[in-house]
Amino acid sequence: MVVIARGxxxxxxxxxxxxxxxxxLAIAFFAIAFGFLVxxxxxxxLGILSYIxxxxxxxEKKEKKIIDVDYQVKE
Known part of the structure; x- marks a missing residue:
């Protein structure tokens, strides 16, 4: 009986x-999945905003160059 109890x-x-x-593992999986969703x-x-x-x-740089060229031509 003691052997069975130990086993x-x-x-x-x-x-x-x-x-x-x-x-x-289940908690870790759901935490990772939630992290990806967030x-x-x-x-x-952020990528879209940085692109915009x-x-x-x-x-603005192109417009500035055009304005500079027009200004030089007028002088």
């Missing part, structure tokens, strides 16, 4: 550890 104790410990590891849209929005501002800056 059973080991199995219970193994099952408890396995369940704890599975719960930890982080990726933010990165996409970069284009606006390039347009």
């Amino acid at each position: 059973l104790k080991g199995w219970i410990l193994a099952v408890v550890i396995l369940v704890a590891v599975l719960i930890f 982080i990726f849209p933010i990165l996409i929005i 501002f970069r284009r606006r800056k390039q347009k």
Whole structure:
């Protein structure tokens, strides 16, 4: 009876550890999935905004060059 109890104790410990590891992995998986759901849209929005501002800056530079050329021609 004592041998069976010791063997059973080991199995219970193994099952408890396995369940704890599975719960930890599930929490980690959901945390990573939630992180992707939150982080990726933010990165996409930031990328779009930086693209818009970069284009606006390039347009301003082109307009400035055109104005400078017109001013030189008028002088």
